[in-house]
Amino acid sequence: MTNQTTLDPFALWKSMYEKTEANMNEAIHETLQKEAFSEYLGQFQGAYLHYQQLIQNTTDNYLKQINMPNREEISNIASLIINVEEKIECLDQKVEDELLTNPxxxxxxxxxxxxxxxxxxxxxxxxxxxxxxxxxxxxxxxxxxxxxxxx
Structure with a gap:
């Protein structure tokens, strides 16, 4: 009897994955080390930030037109409310202290x-x-x- 080798699909898939991964890893490292890629990435990031600022300004103008507060205004109001609550609690505590220790x-x-x-x-x-x-x-x-x- 002779030894027959059977086709193992998982072994085939594993070897194909390892070869592909090694080639892709090498290609990605070469691309990331190029100065042209860094310049392109910087340009892309600048364009995205410009787009984000444009959307923010458009949203702020729209909210002003329909007389609605934007995120910053709501945040300011929330912080003012928190400050007022803290002051009320402080005054409440002072009143209680005065009533208890008042001559x-x-x-x-x-x-x-x-x-x-x-x-x-x-x-x-x-x-x-x-x-x-x-x-x-x-x-x-x-x-x-x-x-x-x-x-």
Missing amino acids: LSSEISKLKVSISKLDKKMNQILKAVGKEQEIDSAPADSSSEQNNQHS
Whole structure:
């Protein structure tokens, strides 16, 4: 019996890939090392940047005509809103700190205590005045009763 070789499609594909890859790699390296390629790439990049600037200017002019803000204006407004929110939070914190540590709050508490004491004293005075009026009116009532009895 003789050894027969069978056709292996994967081995054939692998060898074809390796040869093609080596040739392509060599061609790409040669092209990239040429100064003409660098000049062409620079020109292409310049043209693309010019095209991009033209599109940006056209878009900005269109947005101005239809009275719409562009990206930069929206970004500025967003940063202003963030700054305002930060300032509000800072003011809110200051107000809370002032309410908690404010000497006026202790003064207000002292005034409440003083008013409470004054209210109690006024009630005592009103009771005392009410008793004096009862005492003053009591003899007058008894003298009028005596006068009624004599008549």
